[in-house]
Amino acid sequence: MSVSPLLQALRSGTQTAHQQLEDVTLGNKIMDGSLTPAEYHRILAWQRAVHEVLEPSVVGFTLGEYRYRPRFIPNTQDAAVADELPTTVGRVYVLEGASLGGSMIYRKLRTNAKLTQEAPFTFYHHQADWGLRQWRSFVGALNARTFTEEEIHQAVKSAQDTFATFARQWAATAG
Template sequence: MLQTLKAETRPHHERAERVVRLLSPDLTLSGYQRHLEALYGLYAPLEDSLAACLEGRFPELRLAERWKVPLLEADLLALGHDGASLARLPQHPGLPALSAVPEALGALYVLEGATLGGQLILRHLTRHFEGAAVGGFAFFRAYGESVGPMWKAFGEALLRACPDPAAAPRVVRGAQDTFEAFEAWLREVHADAPSCL
């Protein structure tokens, strides 16, 4: 399933990656914060939808350990937000519907893949902002030393949660739709931002 997802979502993944500007050598602190705010606007409603569809049904997914909104909140609080300002951040209005398990698993694949890929971003941010008061990069640090094992556990749990090969196209569609939502939202959020964002 993971190989099918990787192959079938590659162009969607690549388009979404192109609007992530965190690896720029000219990244500013305000650009980093703006990107985290945009991610919060994606993850908060998306994780709510995933919880409504999946929580309690597949304990092997270990969903409570995978939620990233608390990590984004920690990073944003370290950058000067408070609870009230977090509540005012815009949220993506056009996320895909995740009312069925296969599509929700596809969306979760995108989030878990982003956690895996975020390790490269973490290394860059740690070097780039060395000595600056930017917090602990909780979102990109995510599972710490357990990123690889958590990814492997997700792949195994995905097969147990969706064993029917006939459901694979729906899982793929959920992942593709989620990548497209990420790309559209980040493109919109960054549209008026300077190129060094």
């Protein structure tokens, strides 16, 4: 299956923001096993804060067979997504992409001897269980729909804004 123009635009339009965020959010320490309990707690506080800011605007979002699965706020069936579709798609692209890495992060956290007392790493364990399924469902829904150039532009702008929200929330958790 070929990649939709929307997904291509989202990937290329957020590549720099994605890399900049990875460079500052301790990903290297997760991967090399040097993450400390205090740093782990900062990452969790950041994840909670950013999801509490972003999730109210995407809870209840469905597209085809895809349905957004909240990480921190209650999953209410009656939630209405107020933003236009491209704006929501851009936001969900970043949120689902962030969860996609949860499986790898979970494996790395489990092997970090400094974090033994922090187990079972519930937030990342849940993402390891369903992150890839959610991502595939989301990508399938996007590939099944045609987006106009303007919608693609709006989705990319929304994804960039979402990365900026992740970065602002990271800075706010500095301690």
